[in-house]
Amino acid sequence: MKKGHLVGIGIIAVAIVIIMTSIGDASSYETFNTALEMKKDGDEKAIHVVGQLKKDAQGEVQGLQIREDKTSFTFVLVDNEGTEQEVFYNEPVPADFTRSESVVVIGSYKNEEIFIADKILMKCPSKYQETDVQAAGM
Amino acid sequence: MINTFIGNLGHMMTIVAFVSALVAAFAYYQYYKANELEKKSWQRFSRIAFYIHGVSSVLIAFSLFEIIYNHRFEYFYAYSHSSKALPVHYMISSFWEGQEGAFILWIFWNVILGVILIHTNKLWEAPVMIVFALVQAFLVSMIMGVVIGDLKIGSSPFILLRDATPAPIFEINPDFVPEDGTGLNPLLQNIWMVIHPPTLFLGYASTLVPFAFLIGGLALKRYSEWIRPALPWAIFSAMILGMGILMGAYWAYVTLNFGGYWNWDPVENAVYVPWLILVAAVHTMITFKKSSTALKTSIVLVILSFILVLYATFLVRSGVLGDASVHSFTDLGLSGQLLIYMLFFTAVALFFTIRAWKHIPTSEREASVYSREFWIFIGATTLGLMGFQVILPTSIPAFNALIESFGGISNMAPPADQIEFYTKFQLWFGIALALLTAVGQFFWWQKMDKKALKDALLTPYIVSVVASALIIVAAKVYDWKYMIIVVAGTFTVVANAVILSRLLKKSTFKLAGGSLAHIGLGMMLIGIMFSSGYSETISINMSGLTYSNSWEDELNKEHVLLWINKPTQMKDYTVIYRGRQKKVVGVPEYVPAKILESTGNVNEAIALEDYKDFFKKGDVVDIVLEENDYFKIDYFQNEVLKFSLAPMSQFNQGMGGLISSPDSKIYLNKDLYTYVAAMNDYEDPEWKDDEFYEASPGEQFHIADFVTYFDGAEVLQEVEGYVLQEGDVAVRANLRVLDYDVEKKLTPTFIIRNNQVGKLPVVDNELGIKVTLDNIVPEENKFVFKVNRYQKDYVVMKAIVKPYINLLWLGSIITLMGFTVAIYRRFDEFKKMRDKGME
Numbered sequence: 001m002k003k004g005h006l007v008g009i010g011i012i013a014v015a016i017v018i019i020m021t022s023i024g025d026a027s028s029y030e031t032f033n034t035a036l037e038m039k040k041d042g043d044e045k046a047i048h049v050v051g052q053l054k055k056d057a058q059g060e061v062q063g064l065q066i067r068e069d070k071t072s073f074t075f076v077l078v079d080n081e082g083t084e085q086e087v088f089y090n091e092p093v094p095a096d097f098t099r100s101e102s103v104v105v106i107g108s109y110k111n112e113e114i115f116i117a118d119k120i121l122m123k124c125p126s127k128y129q130e131t132d133v134q135a136a137g138m
Numbered sequence: 139m140i141n142t143f144i145g146n147l148g149h150m151m152t153i154v155a156f157v158s159a160l161v162a163a164f165a166y167y168q169y170y171k172a173n174e175l176e177k178k179s180w181q182r183f184s185r186i187a188f189y190i191h192g193v194s195s196v197l198i199a200f201s202l203f204e205i206i207y208n209h210r211f212e213y214f215y216a217y218s219h220s221s222k223a224l225p226v227h228y229m230i231s232s233f234w235e236g237q238e239g240a241f242i243l244w245i246f247w248n249v250i251l252g253v254i255l256i257h258t259n260k261l262w263e264a265p266v267m268i269v270f271a272l273v274q275a276f277l278v279s280m281i282m283g284v285v286i287g288d289l290k291i292g293s294s295p296f297i298l299l300r301d302a303t304p305a306p307i308f309e310i311n312p313d314f315v316p317e318d319g320t321g322l323n324p325l326l327q328n329i330w331m332v333i334h335p336p337t338l339f340l341g342y343a344s345t346l347v348p349f350a351f352l353i354g355g356l357a358l359k360r361y362s363e364w365i366r367p368a369l370p371w372a373i374f375s376a377m378i379l380g381m382g383i384l385m386g387a388y389w390a391y392v393t394l395n396f397g398g399y400w401n402w403d404p405v406e407n408a409v410y411v412p413w414l415i416l417v418a419a420v421h422t423m424i425t426f427k428k429s430s431t432a433l434k435t436s437i438v439l440v441i442l443s444f445i446l447v448l449y450a451t452f453l454v455r456s457g458v459l460g461d462a463s464v465h466s467f468t469d470l471g472l473s474g475q476l477l478i479y480m481l482f483f484t485a486v487a488l489f490f491t492i493r494a495w496k497h498i499p500t501s502e503r504e505a506s507v508y509s510r511e512f513w514i515f516i517g518a519t520t521l522g523l524m525g526f527q528v529i530l531p532t533s534i535p536a537f538n539a540l541i542e543s544f545g546g547i548s549n550m551a552p553p554a555d556q557i558e559f560y561t562k563f564q565l566w567f568g569i570a571l572a573l574l575t576a577v578g579q580f581f582w583w584q585k586m587d588k589k590a591l592k593d594a595l596l597t598p599y600i601v602s603v604v605a606s607a608l609i610i611v612a613a614k615v616y617d618w619k620y621m622i623i624v625v626a627g628t629f630t631v632v633a634n635a636v637i638l639s640r641l642l643k644k645s646t647f648k649l650a651g652g653s654l655a656h657i658g659l660g661m662m663l664i665g666i667m668f669s670s671g672y673s674e675t676i677s678i679n680m681s682g683l684t685y686s687n688s689w690e691d692e693l694n695k696e697h698v699l700l701w702i703n704k705p706t707q708m709k710d711y712t713v714i715y716r717g718r719q720k721k722v723v724g725v726p727e728y729v730p731a732k733i734l735e736s737t738g739n740v741n742e743a744i745a746l747e748d749y750k751d752f753f754k755k756g757d758v759v760d761i762v763l764e765e766n767d768y769f770k771i772d773y774f775q776n777e778v779l780k781f782s783l784a785p786m787s788q789f790n791q792g793m794g795g796l797i798s799s800p801d802s803k804i805y806l807n808k809d810l811y812t813y814v815a816a817m818n819d820y821e822d823p824e825w826k827d828d829e830f831y832e833a834s835p836g837e838q839f840h841i842a843d844f845v846t847y848f849d850g851a852e853v854l855q856e857v858e859g860y861v862l863q864e865g866d867v868a869v870r871a872n873l874r875v876l877d878y879d880v881e882k883k884l885t886p887t888f889i890i891r892n893n894q895v896g897k898l899p900v901v902d903n904e905l906g907i908k909v910t911l912d913n914i915v916p917e918e919n920k921f922v923f924k925v926n927r928y929q930k931d932y933v934v935m936k937a938i939v940k941p942y943i944n945l946l947w948l949g950s951i952i953t954l955m956g957f958t959v960a961i962y963r964r965f966d967e968f969k970k971m972r973d974k975g976m977e
Contacts, residue, residue: 003507011519018527018563025559026534027551046554070816070934071697072690090693092816092934106554110689118554 027106032083032115039109046118050104051079053097061098074114077103089117097122140212140313145296148201149283152294155194155245156278162187163271170264170357181263185256188267191274192249198281199233199242202295206232211316214302215239215295221321223740223763231326234335237455237470238295241280243336247343248274255347260972262367265354266347273346276479280472293470318740324788324797327763330389334382338409341379342447345416347371349444349487352437356490361498362426362433367972369423370965372440373651376416377957383409384950395798395813397938398670399946402556404459407532408450411525416443418521425514431501432515439518441487446529448480453532458539508591510581517574524567528560561670565619568663572626575656576633582652583637598633605632613668613941623667630660648963655956661949668942669809676709677812677937697815700771702904702931703878711780714878715933716770717904719784723760725752728768728784732904736764765789769814769933773803785814785935789821808941816934820903825926830912832920841925842907847874851914851921857887857898866891871911871921875902877930886911886923899924904931 030038030047038047054062054076063076063086072090075097079085087105097103100122107117165187169180202215206229211217219239220232233239252270256263283294299316300308307314325331348368355364386406391399400406419439422432453459456473506512534552541548553559580586580594606621606628615621638653677698700706700715719728720743729752734743741764745757753759768784786799800813833839835850854868862868866889873884882902888911889896899910912924 003512007516007519011523014523015526018523018530021563022527022530022553025553026531027554029549029551048551048554069695069699070932071695071699072693088690090695092697106551114689116689116693 031079031081032077032085033081035115036109036112039112044108046106046108048104048106049077049079049085049115050102051077052102053100054078054084064093064098066093077105077115085115086113087115087117089120091120094120094122140298140315141210142298144201144204144210145213145298148198148205148296149294151194151197151201152278152282152292152296153284155191155198156275156282158187158191158194159271159275159278162191163268163275166264166268166271170268184264184267188252188256188271191271192253195242195245195249195274195278199246202239202242203229203233205296209319211319212298212300213295214297214299217299217316217319219319219322221319223318224322224327225762227329227332228322228327231328231331231335232322234339235322235326236295237472238281238293240335240339241277242295243339244343245274245277245281247336247340248277248346251343251347255350258972259367261358262351262354262364265357266350269350269353270346273483276475276482280475290471292475293472324763324765325393325799328389328393328799330385330392334385334389337378337385338382341375341382341409341413342451344371344375344378345412345444345447347375348419348440349483352440353486353490356437356494359494359497361494362430365423365426365433365436366968368440369420369427370961370968372416372420372423373957373961373964376413376420377954377961379409379413379416380957381954383413384954388947391800391811392802393799395800395815395936397811397813397936398673398940400670402528402560404532404535404552405454407528407560408453411529411532412443412446412450414521414525414528415439415446418518418525419443421514421521422518425511429501429511430499431511432518434495434498434500435515435518437491437498439522441491445480445484445487446525448476448483452476452480453536459535508581508586508588510578513574513578513581517571517578520567520570520574524564524571527563527567531559565623568666569622569626572623572630572660572663575659576630579634579637579653579656583641595633598629598636602629602632609664613672615672617671620667620671623663627660627664627667630663631657634660647959648966651956651958651960651963653956654959655953658949658951658953658956661945661952663949665942665944665946665949669940669946672941674939674941675936676711676810676939677935680706680708697934697936700933700935703880705774705878708937710775712774712777713935713937714772714774715931715935716772716782717931719768719770720764721762721766721768722752723762725749725759728770730770731767734759734761740764763788767817768801769817769935771812771933771935773810783810783812785812787814787817789817789819804944806944808939809943810937810939812935812937814933814935818906818929818931818933820906820928820931823906823928825908825928827926829925829927831923831925832915833923834919834921841873841875841909841923842905842927844905844907845876847876848872848921849874854887857889860889860898862889863891869911869914871923873909873923875905875907877905884909888914906930 027045028047030049032049035047035049038045056062061075064073065075066073071092072088073093074086074088076084077087088110102123104121105115105117106119106121107115110116162184165180165184169177169184172180204210205213205216206220207226209216209220209222215236215238219235220229224232234243248270252267252274255266255270259266280292281294282292283297284291300312300314348371351364351368351371355361383406387399390396390401416439419436422436422439425432426436452473455470456476458473531552534550538548538550576598577595580591584590584594586594602625606625609615609624609628610621615624634653634656638650638657641649641653675696677696679695680698698706698708700713702715702717705712705714718731720731720734722729722734729749733745733747733749735746736743737758741761743759743761743764745753745755745759748754765788766786767788768786771783771785773780773783781803783801783803785801788797798814800811802812803810829842831839831841833848835848837848839846839848849872851869851871854870856862857868868887868889870885870887873886875882875884882905884900884902886900886909887898889898897910897912899908901908906928908926908928910924911921913922914920915922
């Protein structure tokens with residue numbers, strides 16, 4: 001067999017390994033229900049859940065509990081199916097957290113009660129709201 | 139009054155630039171096809187067209203900067219990206235904060251590169267400039283802002299605010315101009331953000347040059363001659379792009395608070411991959427020049443690097459990344475245009491390559507294992523696979539969008555722990571590269587067989603094994619993967635240093651580029667291993683709290699809560715948070731915020747106390763960006779103050795909250811990196827219920843938890859900020875409040891006028907208390923104080939030690955030097971050939 005072929009096979013092999021691990025390690029978007037089922041099936045993989053903070057009629061965020069040492073907190077996230085879930089995040093509250101329009105939590109269920117987020121991504125309202133223009137000028 | 143002239147000028151120039159780019163492309167095509175007689179006049183005409191394009195592009199940039207510089211907030215761009223408080227050098231950052239500005243920057247660099255190419259090339263001018271002019275037409279179209287029916291082409295930076303937002307105010311007064319803009323993202327208010335984007339965009343722009351030479355070469359059927367002029371530019375591009383990436387990494391390290399210089403964020407990945415491919419292309423091009431192999435590989439790699447830059451632009455700017463990235467840009471509706479741009483040049487490249495493929499000379503001879511070609515090829519392949527491993531998961535959001543556009547549903551998400559995911563591959567690729575560069579350099583400079591290789595490698599091998607053993611023992615590297623990195627990195631450094639010293643002895647410095655760059659690479663590898671692999675959070679698990687949930691006890695709390703003035707032990711240090719500070723113009727140190735009071739004007743404050751020799755009480759001082767608070771954190775060791783750090787935070791309404799930048803103590807062998815993750819908001823405190831305390835002069839008592847001395851009261855003749863009338867009585871109580879080692883004087887005042895009582899309370903934001911002298915009972919010689927509490931000032935902070943990070947920065951600089959030497963050498967070669975009339 002020619003050396004060139006060996007090298008070629010080597011490259012293809014590495015490429016396949018890369019593709020397989022990329023698919024294997026890729027996370028997925030889930031709802032809290034499917035995530036809980038995954039946990040019950042023993043699948044501990046970190047997944048993405050998209051949702052909104054629980055708010056009351058006045059738009060005030062409900063269920064935000066900051067730990068005494070201010071280095072972590074829990075909050076209630078409502079996913080797109082409407083399931084409410086308490087989520088723990090081991091970081092101080094991000095400053096614009098309560099203003100966020102939607103929140104993506106990346107993590108998994110610790111037990112059946114609590115979802116632990118390893119990372120939070122927030123989508124915040126656009127910087128340029130109509131009201132802002134007015135406020136800036138009046 | 140609204141100034142519409144400058145916006146119209148800018149918009150006009152955009153259209154001129156677009157049309158002239160098309161004209162230049164057409165003219166250069168005629169020049170390319172014309173016979174010898176007509177060539178001269180077509181050349182003249184084409185150049186004029188390109189120069190018109192160049193001038194109008196510069197005027198576009200000028201118009202936009204004029205709008206920002208003169209605070210023309212009637213324009214959306216100025217309104218949303220700048221404010222009056224910005225110093226001039228940050229106005230430059232405002233210029234490219236928006237995507238339109240970034241495109242203008244790109245266009246500008248292409249113009250500069252185009253002009254240089256016109257004047258340094260003879261034969262290549264026409265074909266190269268056709269590609270250039272077409273690229274420019276695409277880029278200018280991104281900022282055209284022309285609407286034809288339902289079709290919107292480009293997003294113009296010159297639109298007025300009233301056209302951009304439907305705010306009700308404009309119905310009342312169409313000529314309304316906001317007082318101030320919403321400001322520049324504070325994260326971009328950093329000197330690296332002034333120079334990082336232009337560097338990166340010069341890197342982006344310059345990938346076009348080798349690509350243009352390649353397309354020119356394929357069109358002219360000079361399948362291999364394009365390499366010579368393209369090579370110095372390819373190296374230049376790789377250097378600038380690399381420098382841009384490193385500056386971005388450094389900026390992230392000093393400004394962002396994700397705790398490092400690299401986060402494997404899609405935006406970072408999107409530039410990292412084209413750079414890898416470009417470096418691979420440079421290597422195969424050099425090989426081709428030396429031994430006429432790897433031409434096809436070079437062609438593929440050059441095309442890939444250019445297309446990947448366009449793909450990166452598409453990913454980052456089309457909004458397709460959406461939730462996946464922390465810093466993706468807002469969608470300007472350009473996705474379609476960006477896609478067409480990318481697909482157009484992909485099609486052009488494919489067309490010419492396929493047409494030329496069977497004419498491209500290849501070397502039939504099989505590369506021997508002892509040949510440099512073989513090792514360079516393996517190296518280029520490694521770089522390619524490295525890029526492939528990164529771009530594949532980065533494209534998941536694009537893949538989802540593609541499936542959804544065909545009506546499917548895909549719930550695939552990027553890997554949850556990106557750092558771990560990418561590191562586990564890139565680490566091994568990095569090691570492979572390090573070893574390859576070491577061995578490859580020996581093959582490069584001399585003929586090798588089994589024995590010669592053994593002889594050449596033996597000494598560097600022994601030296602590096604001994605050196606790495608020392609490093610491993612001294613720095614306690616006990617992880618086997620990291621040990622391999624140390625060995626590989628040291629081996630690269632030693633082997634390339636051997637080559638370098640030989641080259642310098644035998645010939646000139648001109649040839650040293652390669653070995654220099656590789657020495658830098660080895661150092662970077664070791665630096666990255668130490669600073670990331672052994673980065674240690676020292677602000678860990680310090681609250682002393684136990685949690686009700688057992689699972690929560692298992693988690694590491696990586697932040698520390700620091701109450702003001704309270705000493706807290708953190709690993710080898712005792713840290714004390716000492717309050718907020720501001721930067722004042724003309725004062726070389728930070729000034730405590732509590733002695734400054736805003737005058738209401740932007741960036742201006744009145745001094746409440748003298749401050750050293752810098753200003754006196756009552757002076758009006760200028761503040762550098764008043765929103766910025768610098769938190770004074772004192773670090774003690776053995777009760778001795780070692781140093782203070784001042785991590786910055788800004789409470790930015792427009793940006794939606796707290797924005798923090800770290801501050802680091804830099805040692806030769808490590809950085810101590812700290813940032814503020816949360817802070818107390820005492821702008822509008824919710825005071826708790828009244829508490830009353832009675833005390834006689836000279837008595838000691840407790841206010842809240844603070845030991846307080848009531849030193850006595852005095853009758854005042856005048857009260858600051860208050861006009862005393864005949865018959866008024868003003869009494870001031872002098873309180874000393876102790877908080878750890880800090881003593882504060884609080885002086886609530888009590889005024890009696892015509893049996894009416896006026897109380898002037900004092901608020902101490904740091905202690906979080908408001909003290910009012912509520913009543914005086916002369917019969918009992920008692921004073922009654924009313925106290926309201928809020929909470930003491932605090933910060934939540936994270937502190938990380940990053941060992942040997944300087945090795946990474948030093949390695950980067952050496953690598954860039956190596957690139958520079960190589961550019962010089964390759965451009966010199968091209969110039970000699972050109973001046974001989976060969977090209």
